[in-house]
Amino acid sequence: MNQKQRAILTVLAFMLILGAITVSAATRTIIIHVKGMTCGGCAVSVEEALKSTDGVTDARVSFKSGKAVIKYDDQKVTIAKLREVITNTGFSCDANLSPGRAR
Numbered sequence: 001m002n003q004k005q006r007a008i009l010t011v012l013a014f015m016l017i018l019g020a021i022t023v024s025a026a027t028r029t030i031i032i033h034v035k036g037m038t039c040g041g042c043a044v045s046v047e048e049a050l051k052s053t054d055g056v057t058d059a060r061v062s063f064k065s066g067k068a069v070i071k072y073d074d075q076k077v078t079i080a081k082l083r084e085v086i087t088n089t090g091f092s093c094d095a096n097l098s099p100g101r102a103r
């Protein structure tokens with residue numbers, strides 16, 4: 001292996017590592033069970049609170065299913081913070097939450 005080939009391999013390895021880091025910092029989706037909602041208005045207020053949270057890219061809250069489906073950047077916001085936002089609106093979170101798929 002000559003020096004030029006070695007240099008190309010080094011660059012390729014670097015790009016692979018960089019790519020892996022970028023993927024791990026990608027947007028994640030999590031489903032949190034919200035308890036205590038009594039109407040669609042409750043769901044809207046939880047949804048609005050989540051959407052205005054830094055790091056949350058999308059939030060869908062359903063009164064019927066009692067679920068909050070949240071897309072978030074795990075570099076900007078933690079799951080603990082998301083749960084805090086929900087409890088601050090006056091509802092409680094089920095301890096049993098579904099881990100989201102990394103995208």
Ligand SMILES: [Cu+2]
Nearest residue numbers: 038039041042
């Ligand atoms: Cu309500």
